[in-house]
Amino acid sequence: MNPAPIKTPCVKVCFVDPAAGLCVGCFRTLEELGRWTKYSDAEREAILASLPGREAHYADQHPGPNGAVS
Known part of the structure; x- marks a missing residue:
């Protein structure tokens, strides 16, 4: 039996804003x-x-x- 896939907020738009320290696709931190x-x-x-x-x-x-996120 395969384990369930890990839930992720990834939207495959990976760009980390270095000033904010966040990916602006999913809004997770680098850590x-x-x-x-x-x-x-x-x-x-x-x-x-x-x-x-x-x-x-x-x-x-x-x-x-x-007003959209840039």
Whole structure:
């Protein structure tokens, strides 16, 4: 029996904003990206729960045309 795949927020748009220290595709930190498969399910769920807030904060700090994330 194969183990269940690890849930990930990756959207295959990998660009790390060095000033923010975040991937602007999934909004994980460099540490989180590197350790993702090592985290427990609970740790990954906690990070996943924080991502919408990170995205909103990033969008507030980096508005593009018409308020979109640049």
